Amino acid sequence: MKNEEINKIKISDWLDKKQAENLDVSQIALPEDLSYDEVPDETIFFEEINPCGILCTENHPFSTVERFGRWYYSRGRSKEAGIHSSKKEWRLFTKNRDLAVQTAKAHIEKKP
Numbered sequence: 001m002k003n004e005e006i007n008k009i010k011i012s013d014w015l016d017k018k019q020a021e022n023l024d025v026s027q028i029a030l031p032e033d034l035s036y037d038e039v040p041d042e043t044i045f046f047e048e049i050n051p052c053g054i055l056c057t058e059n060h061p062f063s064t065v066e067r068f069g070r071w072y073y074s075r076g077r078s079k080e081a082g083i084h085s086s087k088k089e090w091r092l093f094t095k096n097r098d099l100a101v102q103t104a105k106a107h108i109e110k111k112p
Helices: 003-008 011-020 097-108
Strands: 042-048 062-068 071-077 089-094
Touching: 011 062, 011 071, 042 097, 062 097, 071 097, 089 097
Parallel strands: none
Antiparallel strands: 042 062, 062 071, 071 089
16 A cells, blocks of 8 residues: 555554455554554543653553544553563454453553
8 A cells, every 4th residue: 555545544444444355453553654644533541550750751551542433442561561661562453442441451450
């Protein structure tokens, strides 16, 4: 897909197109041009673990769920990775809001 075409298409339409091509879009990576151009329709959930304070610019565990049209984009950095780690990043695209929120919470909550 050409950059001009990507800039004209919405994330939800792009995901629908990929799903229609019988691709598993649950773990698909968005093209860079597409992933930074569109503001989500809604942020459903956001939580960050930042014991350092607001002035710390390092990586911290976080989970977020954003809605793009019919799709929910759940992503973050798992708590298991630890503070200031860039590892254990995850993502999930789904049309199921509850699944997106449950997944986000599971990655950020304490494990017993």
